[in-house]
Amino acid sequence: MTDHHQPARGKPRVALVTCTEFAELEADDRLVIAPLAARDIAAEPVVWDDPAVDWAGYDLVVLRSPWDYMSRRDDFVAWAAGVPRLVNPADVVRWNTDKRYLDELRAAGVPTVPTGWVLPGESWQPPADGEYVIKPSISAGSQDTGRYDMADPEHRELAVAHVRRLGDAGRIAMIQPYLSAVDAAGETALLYFAGPQGLAFSHAIRKGPMLSGPDLGTEGLYKPEEISPRTATADQLAVAERTLAVVPGGTDRLLYARVDLIPGPDGTPVLVELELTEPSLFLGYAPGTPDRLAEAIHTHLTHAAT
Structure with a gap:
């Protein structure tokens, strides 16, 4: 069991920030641990919302795969603001986690890809034709993202339902043309x-x-x-x-x-x-x-x- 409070004697300690689903890091991220060890740097995965972690005990805190924050972005931004030696820094996290x-x-x-925004509570009329992508302004891994052919009546209905589903959850919808x-x-x-x-x-x-078609709200984390x-x-x-x-x-x-x-x-x-x-x-x-x-x-x- 990792002791998050006692620094490794003589070695810089680096926290590689992740989430519960990837508590031991995603496989690609683990590739950096051996090169860090070769530089006499001790690195370990740490779950961002683990209340037992003493973040001040690390010489650097590196954001890697905290991919469950999307439904509680305010909590994540507040957490980042309280972590010393965080990279990338907390003000960057605040700015970059909302795609506006x-x-x-x-x-x-x-x-950039032309983007329209539908705020919670706003009505939205889909375009008469053309292909469009709909996704939330706070998301990752193409979660809650769908592609719609607005000339197809069923797709138009599903697009409206997608925007409504996001709005009902207090989320902002992004509307972008699909660049074929x-x-x-x-x-x-x-x-x-x-x-x-x-x-x-x-x-x-x-x-x-x-993106092959509409989002039906049944995808996993990514x-x-x-x-x-x-x-x-x-x-x-x-x-x-x-x-x-x-x-x-x-x-x-x-x-x-x-x-x-x-x-x-x-x-x-x-x-x-x-x-x-x-x-x-x-x-x-x-x-x-x-x-x-x-x-x-x-x-x-x-x-x-x-």
């Missing part, structure tokens, strides 16, 4: 880790298309993903850099960032999400990636000690 940040990025000139180029190209996630000069590009992966390595293009890297350049507070404080892009109607990349809180980092999909993350953690520990 997309409006801020769009206003700053970042190409993703069916062939998939989604590209670009991963960045902290380095001596700030965030640096690490690697990229491809996610296969995930939908299965089809992942493969990908070489980022110059256009994708340029959009990612534009996105990161306008993150509130700057990127020097960040341990990691993930920029998720899909092809727009003209084929150029557009931002679908900026993941700064608890993204999968896909450590197993590029050589040396666990070491790069371990070195990023070491860099943050070094800065915290000075």
